[in-house]
Ligand code: HEC
């Protein structure tokens with residue numbers, strides 16, 4: 289098969305042996321917008337010394353992937369103070385026109401930064417066109433292209449789009465800059481993150497991107513097994529073998545370990561959807577990391593598949609014929625997919641809502 293994006297280079301260096309390679313190794317005030325007027329959140333609770341976002345103790349199988357697939361631009365490396373500012377912005381409802389939603393409303397930490405709703409609710413109660421995406425291991429999508437249809441060229445470009453989206457947060461960039469500059473706790477956070485208290489949309493974009501890039505799962509059972517610190521059950525092991533080898537295009541051929549990202553979103557593997565043409569109008573869709581997939585239902589770009597068992601064809605036919613797995617193999621594949629869940633990362637206080645502590 290052809291790999292169209294360079295996103296899995298780390299897993300392709302040595303062709304099939306890649307898999308061995310990888311496994312070896314609140315606003316202070318009240319703001320009036322259109323619609324309802326809400327009082328924005330109180331001051332965020334932050335630690336005296338910033339949490340560690342920039343230097344996570346990543347195991348070697350993840351570091352090897354980071355070395356080749358990282359989409360971090362040289363102009364915006366993750367720093368502890370930058371990601372701290374990004375965390376506050378991410379959970380601040382002041383970033384929406386009427387102070388009713390934050391990024392975290394549609395990307396909930398307890399749901400691996402996705403949403404259990406099929407379509408998410410925006411600031412005036414309207415719903416998004418597609419299902420929310422989990423924000424895990426975003427940094428490892430080599431091309432850096434974001435959204436189900438890859439319409440944003442980078443994470444820095446992407447993070448300002450929901451703020452300006454008329455359904456999601458409803459602001460202009462000028463309104464955003466003025467509003468954030470008027471909130472008491474921001475100047476000091478910008479000062480720490482960027483060396484001066486100037487507030488502009490470029491810095492807001494950089495800080496949000498740093499926070500999103502800092503969210504990496506590396507503490508799942510799968511990761512412990514790869515480090516020789518745990519072992520798979522028989523079903524989990526058989527499930528991994530199926531994932532790596534079954535089918536003429538294997539699951540791993542697209543959802544390449546260790547980050548399980550779609551390398552080559554192909555039309556036949558997308559969920560048939562006459563209302564949505566996807567990437568370049570070719571009926572193709574990106575899939576984010578399959579890590580924590582058991583925690584991010586419902587599935588696919590339109591959220592129409594309610595569970596992993598449904599996606600594997602429990603009802604007789606899989607919603608995507610090309611994703612179909614033989615009945616006797618489903619339980620094994622499911623067991624393997626569940627080993628990808630890392631609850632430690634999503635419960636980590638450094639990724640949590642600082643307005644809620
Ligand atoms: C009202 C709900 C909602 C809000 C608020 C929201 N998002 Fe999203 N987010 C979504 C949906 C829905 C998608 C998928 C949209 C699409 O592909 O067309 C998405 C996609 C993304 C992606 C793409 C992930 C990938 O792997 O391609 C990122 C990154 C993201 N959002 C970050 C943010 C940030 C940062 C904020 C706050 C500034 C935010 N979102 C606010 C619903 C929301």
Ligand code: HEC
Nearest residue numbers: 537538539542553554557558559573574575587588589611
């Ligand atoms: C040719 C590439 C390809 C192959 C092979 C492939 N997938 Fe996918 N997968 C995709 C694409 C593309 C999507 C997103 C489709 C959409 O949303 O319409 C996806 C979506 C998924 C999702 C839902 C992700 C989400 O966030 O909603 C799961 C789970 C999944 N695949 C598992 C598997 C399993 C298990 C296999 C092997 C049986 C497999 N895939 C084989 C490309 C592939």
